[in-house]
Amino acid sequence: MSQEEPEKEQDEDIRYFVRVGKTDLDGTESVETALLEMDGVGRRVAKAVADEADVDPRETLGKLEDDEVEAVKDAIQSFDDVGPSWMVNREKDRYTGEDLHIVGSELEITREEDINRMQKISSYKGVRHRKGKKVRGQRTKSTGRTGGEVEVKVSELQAAEEEEE
Secondary structure, three states: OOOOOOOOOOOOOOOOEEEEOOEEEEOOOEHHHHHOOOOOOOHHHHHHHHHHOOOOOOOEHHHOOHHHHHHHHHHHHOHHHHOOOOOOOEOOOOOOOOOEOOOOHHHHHHHHHHHHHHHHOOOHHHHHHHHOOOOOOOOOOOOOOOOOOOOOOHHHHHHHHHHHO
């Protein structure tokens, strides 16, 4: 006779996906870890958001009450007002002059607009972006090589050796 294993208690009230902004977050992870999945949110910002929302950063995101999830959403959206200016990802915005913290898909759109503006005014960085070269002063002599003129084609060398023989 086999003994039956006691049934493990499963949390029926856990939400596996939590919608924050335009991003679905994993509800089985902690608040801090789940927030890292959003574009524009790193470890320090995630911890600051959890502290601002008065939520334990190690608490499972899917087990939070609705009002706590709303507090996390509000803390993310108002982080540029609440967080320190050195922690936001867009200090002194070109158009508004304010410190902004952009998250989600809006971050990628803003980045593309900045690159297009640099290309349009033909700044050094814009020209480098247009040519597909390295932009931030990295080495180019030995790394980042692409194209056919820099690679050694062994098949052509072997064919040349056979012709000589």
